[in-house]
Amino acid sequence: MWRQYRKIEAKEQLLIALDTAQGGGDYTAMQVLSKTKLDVPIVYHSQQPTSEFLPQLHRVLEAMSNITNIKPIIAIERNNGGLLHCERLAGLNIKQLYTLFKMPNIGAIDIASQGGSRYGWDTNMSTRPVMISELRTAIHQGLIKVYDPMSYGEMLSFIVKNGKPQAERNAHDDLIMSLAIAWQMYQMNLQVEVVATVNQSPAIEVHKFPENQILDEYGFY
Secondary structure (H helix, E strand, O other): OEEEOOOOOOOOOEEEEEEOOOOOOOOEEEEEEEOOOOEEEEEEEEOOOHHHHHHHHHHHHHHHHHHHOEOOEEEEEOOOOHHHHHHHHHHHOOOOOOEEOEOOOOOOOEHHHOOOOOEEEOOOOOHHHHHHHHHHHHHHOOOOEEOOHHHHHHHHOEEEEOOEEEEOOOOOOHHHHHHHHHHHHHHOEOOOOEOOOOOOOOOOOOOOOOOOOOOHHHOOO
16 A cells, blocks of 8 residues: 655655556556655555546645645556546646646657657557666666665566566566656656645655555545
């Protein structure tokens, strides 16, 4: 479920990546990367189908926006029906307190030059090797601070099979792929949008692991 490792602070820019799940044995996995501090303060990991998770996610994104006074940017992986989740979340974002990421066109270097790009992140034969390679480099060089033990566990079970990096048998890679998407977002020149009205909500409190559920008053469960 939710795992939180420190407070979210005012003026902190958050880049959020969501790997979707349709149910069964798959996991909905989300990593919240702080572009400001280069760490991952919040993780979501559950077998709850992404379709059921979206209303809660919407409330969480609005809470983050109110706390930081900067619109968080969220990228939902488009694969396996993810584009429908993108469109549904866009419909919930009536107050425009967060930004849905759009995959840049080939050759585009920032979010303003995307043209008519669709919502979400596209993991494919071209992007996947780059995502994994650049995340591995970032972890090995200590560029990102990762607190989450389950994320580290997936890294340890990640192998190369027939030239393709993937989770070993009976293991998962949802947390790795969502973190890889977040790291790709970090490397792009994403425009910062300040929220027009400041909500003076206190910072999200931290709870001890593993009972570190984020406070209900922010819509987290």
